[in-house]
Amino acid sequence: MIKVGVIGCGYWGPNIIRNFSQMSRTEVSRVADLDQERLAHIRKLYPFVQTSTMSQEILSDPYIQVVAIATPINTHFELARQALEQGKHVFVEKPLASSSQQARELIQQARKQERKLMVGHTFLYTSAVRKIKEIIKSGELGDIYYINAQRLNLGLFQKDYNVIWDLAPHDISIVLHLLEQNPVSVQSFGACHINPAIEDVATLSLDFGNNLIAFLQMSWLDPDKVRKMTVVGSEKMLVYDDIQPAEKIRIYDKGVQGPKYYDSFAEFHYSYKYGDILIPKIDGGEPLQTELSHFIDCIEQDLTPLTDGENGLQVLTVMEQAQSCLQNRRAQNKEAE
Template sequence: MNESPKAATTPIRVAVIGYGYWGPNLVRNFSGLDACVVTAVCDLDEAARATAGRFYPAVRIVGDVEELLGSDDVDAVAIATPVSSHFSLAQQVIRSGRHVLIEKPMTTTSQEARELISLAEDAGVVLMVDHTFLYTGAVRKMRALLEEGEVGTPYYFDSERISLGLLQQDINVIWDLAPHDLSILDYLFDERPTTLQAVGYRHVGSGREEMATLNLHYASGLHAQIRVSWLSPVKVRRTMLGGSRRMIVYDDVEPSEKVKVYDKGVVLDLDGEDVTPQKPIYRAGDVSIPTLDRAEALQVETAHFLECIRDGSRPLSGGAEGLAVVELLEAADRSLAQNGAFVTL
């Protein structure tokens, strides 16, 4: 359906459910966009509601989702609550005819994710998952370098995402941190892994894995390793991508030079006179630092959500992408249950 000129310029009215850890960031970024207005914030916690009210006195603050959705001042809803509540909340939002943005991971099961995709399609609303890192200038640059052939044949993806906390009560460290890296993998490479292994450890009595390593194998020969931890004394957010031509290091903690491209590699040309498997040639060229888009990823993402609502376009991180990540998280659970066995995907 084509929008009238007036409808195309009328700000989209956005509500946020959950004003704990991530919700304030969503409210701040939506509030900074001319294409929308934040009309409501919902949270069960009285203290959270009070905080939201102090920062945003013009916004309606409620403690009940039914009250939120019962009003006619909401066109779209962002959900920033524990993952166990994502499915039921998103169901209510979609069935009320509103567009929805869900914090990662999308749901606790792939079946729930499929149901939400089907509901959104039937209702004709936008369903998007908050895979924030896909909207960083760094990850977009990595994809561009891959598409341009600068990396050559990809060999490996190696990621480390570790820090001290925050321990979650309803999910383990894989479900908490690995969705970032799994969504990046899905975005960078046009293939799905064939097998997955997960090894996890419990140390502090939380009852859930606080440290873990994932290994993913691909039919092309690509291998990905992801290490996540809540028990590191230092914060590390580093990804390395190696290929036949160049290697990329993405350090999200680095304040300015987040992406570095290394013209390094190993050449094993058996036709060369002095080259043998025991004497390979190590190539060590220049290091380049590409210019990146410095826009805050969450602002790029929230603006993209509004654009998808406006023009009906498919989100970069839509329901299908959210489902793909949840399927890998479920596979990780199966591997953990089998003491780290590789599971077929």
């Protein structure tokens, strides 16, 4: 039995506690949170778990091998750093840290201590994203032209970070995973409507070169909950709608082509293809269970996690570029006022 300590049991932490508790190979022995009420809630659900407001009690427990961190973003780095220093394997919720520099330090520390470091890019463990990756790799969509992603809802407003830091890690991690490359440039737009210092709507444009682009749109100010991604290829188009309970992926045999040869503009006609729509079967299962189980496999079999520190760093690098773009625009707007 691998003993696990979980730091942070607000909204997301209890899901981590439940999944580690349900696994036959792991046991949650300690949970820490600054909030006594949250700890009392956890004790009700798991009477044998020791709880504390001091995360140090987890970090200094020699029987705990794995530490999972589900606290606010600005605490990730310091908690993960200390846990690695104490020789623990560390799972950190997304995003890995608050900057790429911090991510590099964690990667280095994990290497030095020969411990696993993994970040919670949960969507890479969903059956839907796995299926999309399989479809793209098979060549069924042809050359990928662009990806368009929307992650919109009303709230939940965060006080310390903007909508990009809250929602973009998911779509950035999915897009980098599907395209297997990092963007050559990142642009972003955003606006602050409710809190004047925090963007509540934003878009990111990722340019991968060779005419391949991705657009990501995020909002805490949308009446509808939208979780949609469109992948447009030269042969077919795919729509992934994560809100759908069952039929999450649709492959459209649609496309458009210019004529191969033409002598005059009058001869230039596009040919449109309107073919079948295929809904591939995807398996169910809780992605977090797959994710945490993978982390334990990596520890037991000395494997590199799919979403290791390097993967966390790649996502953070894009987020930092987007953030600096927002800041530059804000400065320009102030100058213009």
